[in-house]
Amino acid sequence: MTHLGHGVGLRPSHYAWLLEHGAAGVEWFEVISENCFGAGGRPWAVLERIRDEVPLVLHGVGMGVGDARGPSDAYLARLREVIAALSPAWVSDHLCWGSVDGTWTHELLPIPYHERTLAHVCAQVDRVQGSLRRRLLLENITSYLQWQASEMTEGEFLAELVRRTGCGVLLDVNNLVVNATNLGLDPMATLEALPPGSVGQIHLAGHTRYPDGSAIDTHVGPVPDAVWAVYRAALRRFGAVPTLVEWDDEVPPIDVVLAQAARARAIEAELLAPSTPESPAP
């Protein structure tokens, strides 16, 4: 997968600035797929303005590969139209469910990690990849609960999903840290469970910590130190991976978000620069 560099999420609060100035200084944008499901409005005006200036990637929040009924044909048909219009470098969504019996929760909800669900999700990912005629990246989610029925970890589940379907992983490092805080899960165990080469993109973001010790994945504020630490570990394991900074609440001017992307770029350069051979001892 092409290493696009270090991008940022396209957010409505940046639309006015982008319409005026274009996308100079941005390596790539991740666009929320469902924001493009309408026929027009400002999202499409912005995309028309920047699509020739900067690579775009589509990231969905509503596909629902873990829905018991799977993604709807209508959803996939609209996504195909958006893909045809924008030619994204790749397409991603989440390893989760979000709707049941025609009611959408608009949340990314955990599935039980066991063999029966794995078979179901594999069938849905095969269906999606066949429909979109491209590889899908699936993101590990923030979970605020674990199901009694789970028999494997999310990392083990994702690794097996990758092996059986050929899909890739969008590794959200912030989600690993939030899950570690709330559920005591080990981020390093997830990194170790995922095979090298499986991670096609990394997400970085901030979260909110509460006095009771819990954390919520709010995507607010700069990337915390704990997330940078796991990012370093991820780069050591997976090498250089296109990385994107998400900032969804109290969104600052785009320069501030770009500064976070620049920090990710610097960390990658520091960790993965070819080592200079040491001079032979005299």
Add this chain to the structure above:
Amino acid sequence: MSHEPPSNLLELQRFFARWVMQPQPLHRVAQEQPRHLCESVSAVVRAPDEDTALARLSIYHRMIFARLHASLAEDFPALAAVLGEQGFRALAAEFLVAHPSGGPNLRDVGRPLPGFLARLPRQRSDLAELARLEWARVHAFDARDDRPLTVALLHAAGESLPRVRLVAGTRVLEVRHDVDAVWAAADRDQTIPMAAARPGALLVWKRALVVWHRRLEPWEREPLAWLRSAASSDGVELGELCVRLAPDDDPESVARVWTRLQQWLAEGLLTVAAPGASV
């Protein structure tokens, strides 16, 4: 609420939805439920005890309603301002039980709200009209961005008059109250007046990514209704539209047609009809 532990993915997801897709705080629901229903939560959710299992579900309950509420408040800001925070929150909860989100796009959640308000027997009818205005604005904003026909484009067309239609997303709303004045006060963060009786029609449309609305003037009703009824893919002859802009035999009619057409062109209401396009 069933207390059977879910046996498959569909049942698990239904179990989850039954707990979190209702408006009451979960601890209150738990107090009202028989003991075995609460025990079923800890049989499904991994947690050291029942309270923790319910607390974990509650996180999702709060997040789901907060997100849906925020989406409605964004789409209906004037209605939210009129009702106040508590009143709007109560309305949103009642609405979401009657109309849970039926699609993947959060943008569509508020679509049934004007109709829901209109059917509420105890609700003021002006609120349903205000909601209808706000949803028409959302609809116009999300509509395809048509290139408006301008006087310059018309001159450039020369003798060959184009076929025209209304720009995508344009709507005419019949109203019985001055909800446009209420909307304007809310938009300017001013003290919001009680809606007064003022029957008429509101025109809602988009120009250059900005949504506009205004009262219809009497002369506009007939030609607009005709344009909307003829909103087919190939539009209408501009010449025929001009006839409808001043249908009488008044000697000043030609001047009046041009004035009226210029007004619509300046407002960006018309676009050149292209085959295959629809309003």
